[in-house]
Amino acid sequence: MKTLITGGTTFVSKFTAEYFVAKGNDVTVINRGSRPQVNGVTYTNCDRTALGDRLNGKHFDLILDITAYTEEHIKTLLDSGVSFDDYIFISSSAVYPETNPQPFTEEQPCGYNAVWGDYGMNKLKAERYLQANVPNAYILRPPYFYGIYENLYREAFPFDCAMQDRPFYLPQNGEKKLQFFNVSDLCRFVEILTDKHPDHHIFNVGNKDVVTVKEWVELCYKAVGKNAEFVSVSKDIPQRDYFCFYDYEYVLDVSKQNELMPDTVPLEQGLKEEFEWYKNNLDSVYNRKPYMEYIDNNLVMK
Structure with a gap:
């Protein structure tokens, strides 16, 4: 199958290209060449908003669009002269207003989410232009992607705390819910869509089981081979100063995905796989946040 992947060098797009x-x-990838390319791909060097004639007249069985964040990103690709059989766009659960009843379903109205702001609205505009x-x-x-090649300072933060035998500073009681989706499950679901071509065209994707913040941290420590010790932090302390998720809880209804793909990678297994990769690739996480410095300077009892 001839596949065009936007991106191809970072986290989700890198994993999918290799997969x-x-x-x-x-596999053909489009990116600006700022990072090494995956072995075996055909590389197209360009910004996706300035494609020129690089794709004109080319045909792909599948376009897997992972790096579209705005309506313009979709428009410039569709206007490039490329043709295709299937187009799959990785949007975001940020298109659901935080005021919607939970779990969020595909049938709910979409709109502005005060937590995600312009990011969610831009994704929604991209969706609508594509539709x-x-x-x-x-x-x-x-929801939140995780797995091998994760480049954001998410799982890496509790991994680092565990490797340094640090206690974990937990937002309040750690009962806020988190929902994840492994990048390998994304690839499997893409294969199912291109094989079965279901009538439904918008899918929430993710693990059907959610975890609390505390349970997620415990699993991250367990992946390192450690047990987590917790220090509770008052809600008066801005959470993003010392923790890697917003003070925001949401859950997606993934029943339509489960009809086609009943099983996903257990979170405990996926975190172990991610840590095995991470401990040998510490420099692959970009833009590390100074959570530990904030904790040491502001939260540790002197």
């Missing part, structure tokens, strides 16, 4: 190359696909111009496109709305 589909390993499956024997003819208007490619009615048969598939749109996926994930």
Whole structure:
């Protein structure tokens, strides 16, 4: 299968590029060449908003659009002269207003989310432009991605705390819920969509089981081979100063995904796999936040 992947060098897009190359696909990637390319791909060096004629006249069985964050990103790709059979856009659960009843379902109205702001609205505008111009496109709305090649300072933060035998400073009692989706499950679901072509075209994707913040931290420590000790932090302390998620809880209804793909990677297993990769690739996490420095300077009892 001839597959075009936008991105291809960072986290989700890198993992998917490797996955589909390993499956024997003819994979083309679009990116600006700022990081090493995955072995086996055909590389197209350009900004996706300035494609020129690089894709004009080319045909792909699948476009897997992972790096579209705005309506312009979708428009410039569709206007590039490329043709395709299937188009799958990785959108975001940030398109659901935080005031919607939970769990969020695909049928709920979308709109502004005060937590995610312009990010969610831009994703929603991209969705709507794609739907208007490619009615048969598939749109996926994930919660938090995790897994091998994670480049944000999320799992890496409790991993680091565990490796340094630090106690973990927990937002309040740690009962806020988190929902995750492993990048390998994303790839499996993409294969299912291109094989079965279901009538439903918008899917929430993610693990059907959610965890609390405290349970997630415990699993991260367990992946390192350690037990977590906790220090509770008052809600008066801004959470993002010392913790890697917003003070925001939401859950997606993923029943439509489960009808097609009943099983996902257990979170405990996925975190172990991510840590095994991370401990040998510490420099792969970009933009590390100074959570530990804040904790040491402001929260540790002197």
